[in-house]
Amino acid sequence: MQPFIRTLIAVASLALLFGCAATGESTEEQTGVQPDFTGQPEWAGQPGQEVYSYPYGQAPSGWDAYDFYDTTMAGASPGIAAVQPGAQPGQAVAGAVSADRVVYFDFDSAQIRADSRPIIDANARALMGNPQIITQLEGHTDERGSREYNIALGERRANSVRQYMIAMGVSPQQIRVVSYGEERPVAFGRDEQSFARNRRVEIVY
Amino acid sequence: MNRVFLLLGFLLLIHGAMAQAQQTIDITKGIEDGGIPIAIAPFGGGAPENLAGIIAANLQRSGRFAPRPPGAPVDYAVVGQARPGGSRGWVVQFQLTGAQNASLLNLSFDVPANQLRPVAHRISDLIYEKITGRPGLAGTRIAFVGRSGDFWFLVVADADSRNPQVILRSTQPIMSPAWSPDGRRLAYVSFEGRRSQIVVHDVYTGARRTVSAAPGINGAPAWSPDGRRLAFTLSRDGNPEIYALDLTGQTPVRLTDNSAIDTEPVWMPDGGIVFTSDRGGSPQLYRIGPGGGVPQRLTFEGDYNARPAVSPDGRYLAMMHGRRGRFHIAVLDLANRQFRVLTPGGADESPSFAPNGAMIIYSTGQRLAAVSVDGSVKQDFAIPGSARDPAWAPYGR
The missing domain is CATH 3.30.1330.60 (OmpA-like domain)
Structure with a gap:
């Protein structure tokens, strides 16, 4: 889990450095359906940023998502690590x-x-x-x-x-x-x- | 040479027809043997990728081929090499031969080093299509939702489970990704801001556009065959109903009107919509015409049929099928109403057709797997961690 988080932090930092598109959505109350265009918004990176998006093919370099998953899974059965209560800050x-x-x-x-x-x-x-x-x-x-x-x-x-x-x-x-x-x-x-x-x-x- | 190929094709057709005739209704075991024997010799030339190994794995995974070691009796053989040179760094050449060494394919590619693996996929699909007459899946991709720790991920990976790319990371749930017909965009549900919204996401730029953020549920987006409209679920009028939105417009049109749950719309090639409703007491699949109208019930098996997926030709509906507390992937043949249970079951959910209509990817609740429409081919995706909500990308891009 820890290498995983570190990788995420690295990814987020790279996103800031290299200007990958990162999007924060408005949370204001809306009535009805109002399409809004938030494709190229302000820099993410403020605390509480919920969502980062990365263009396909331009993911932060040097990051192998596959190894990243494997690191996450170290010592656990497939599919279990993500649902360990102790490793579940979302809880x-x-x-x-x-x-x-x-x-x-x-x-x-x-x-x-x-x-x-x-x-x-x-x-x-x-x-x-x-x-x-x-x-x-x-x-x-x-x-x-x-x-x-x-x-x-x-x-x-x-x-x-x-x-x-x-x-x-x-x-x-x-x-x-x-x-x-x-x-x-x-x-x-x-x-x-x-x-x-x-x-x-x-x-x- | 052509005659030989035609004869082989004819034999394959007969073989396929016989396999079909033996089909039982409940298919819960894979067929281990079978497959067209094919030999793929190691590619010489010193490429950093094992091209022959990639091709063999792709053909094996399709379920239609049985790659054999060199020297074994086979119907087809592939020889090739990848050597430094050409205008882009590497020259990849291969030849496919059939009976009596007849040459069926003989092609050459100039590629940079980072395209060696994609070229192996391309060669796999050329071989697959030449021999089976159907387009292959080696060059396709899948999207799925990954889950780990505090985060939800939207991941696009190659069909061989390699090259996963996280195109979205969120601290809030992501659900129900759906590819646009041109393969450039994904529509999905995001809970950012602790409320649901439907987002259309350009995979290649990362640009995102919220197309629906109504009060209540914004769920289950599905693209129209022409890619110009989205169907989805809104509950803004009090309970979940099916709507369609022209993506150039702003006002979704309601297509259902019932106090029950109506959700999970998918578009048929003719513009009709199939969706899940519990208006009859349990979740079942119903169909309405392009403009709505009186829903026609389609499923009657078991006690739970939900989350429909439509085959590219519109003939088959795959679904999540519940009976006696277990959930399976099942398929309904709309041409003859035959209903087949394809998986042993457990928590199987979220079926999605491959673009050639041959395979259905689904989630077991934790892993991704695929099964052929006739149940004879099973495939596991080597994706560690929790993966769900798979969507097989269309051809193109």
């Missing part, structure tokens, strides 16, 4: 959401379970008491099924929580919804316990 993002902001769901269901109501109730009251706060409800699924179909299932779950909150009196303007489907698991096993932890809506604010 920190999800893990940062405390248990009192996570709503769990049954398999193939978007129904609010009775044991989830106290959690939604508490967050809804917090939002009603702080109308300036905007929450993002992030829907997730387990890994079974097609990825895009799971995006739709995750949105159903997030919308269930949204409707419940609105019924409690939270302003719709305070709620945004996004579905990550199966793309951001918090548990990496292929067992029912892991699946159950991944079928969730995170209330982020």
Whole structure:
């Protein structure tokens, strides 16, 4: 993992030096579909840059992506290194959401379970008491099924929580919804316990 | 010479027809033997690449050939050399011979040293096409989403799993890459900014354009056959529906209207669209005409059919097929409605046709693999790490 990160840093530095196209997308709220042209934007490289793009055939020289993968895989079975919890900084993002902001769901269901109501109730009251706060409800699924179909299932779950909150009196303007489907698991096993932890809506604010 | 070749071609056709006739419905085992015996002698001349080895591996991987050591009885033989010289640094010459030493191909290339490997792919495809009558895949590429640590990668690699190039690195998920018909652009879903959007990405310049960032889902982009429109999924009207956007315009047109989930559109060669919907209770594939209309259900097998892919000739639909909790790659022959399960199954997903229609690449959830449309040829991609959402690039560029 460490050589991997170092390589990435090297790649990012090369991108800065040599002027590979690097793109930062706007995160402003948009209504409707508004194509925007962000092909040759400002230099990336500011902290928090999320996305770097590189022209095919002009990847930073001296970098062999294949060796890079092999380095990543050293000492691990194929496909496992990327999902080791200890080697999964991405988990920190999800893990940062405390248990009192996570709503769990049954398999193939978007129904609010009775044991989830106290959690939604508490967050809804917090939002009603702080109308300036905007929450993002992030829907997730387990890994079974097609990825895009799971995006739709995750949105159903997030919308269930949204409707419940609105019924409690939270302003719709305070709620945004996004579905990550199966793309951001918090548990990496292929067992029912892991699946159950991944079928969730995170209330982020 | 032509007669010999025609006869061989005829025998191959018969052989292929017999293999077809023996096809069972559930094909979950690879066929190990078979393949046209061909000898590829080591290329002399001191090139830094093992050209004969590359060609043999390409032909072997196609499933249609059985490369044999020199001296073994074969139907075809390849001899060649790569020597320093010519206007660009290296001269690569090869000859393909058939029965009675009849010369079928005899060609020469002037290339720089860094094009020796691509030339070996080109020679492989020339041999493949000369003998099978179909274009080969050695010179093609694949795109896929890689995952490691904190990052998602969009990778373009050669079809032999070599030369991977990370054309996009993101700290947010990347999903569903789809090649434009000209092979120059990829459309995909990006979650940068912690919201979904559909991006069209010029592979050769790195330029990116967000074509849809509506509230809710922006998902599952698919190119129209002429490359001028994208179909995708939006949920901005409350639940996921299929839309089509003319890329010169700004306003997507809605093609479905149902309270169920409608997603994963793909374009048929005739302009119709096949998509996944759970309007019947479980996810199944449906078809609408170019302008929408009443969807016609296409799949009835098992309890889960999703993520369609269309063969280049429009005859086959590949899909993710679930039965009894396992997911397989299956194919529906639209000409005769025959439904075949092609993989043993597990978490197989995201099928994508090779541009010659012969192979389907897919993800096992962790690795990439490919299977032929008749299930007889299996192929693994030597891509370490977590790889998914593969898309086989079209011919061209």
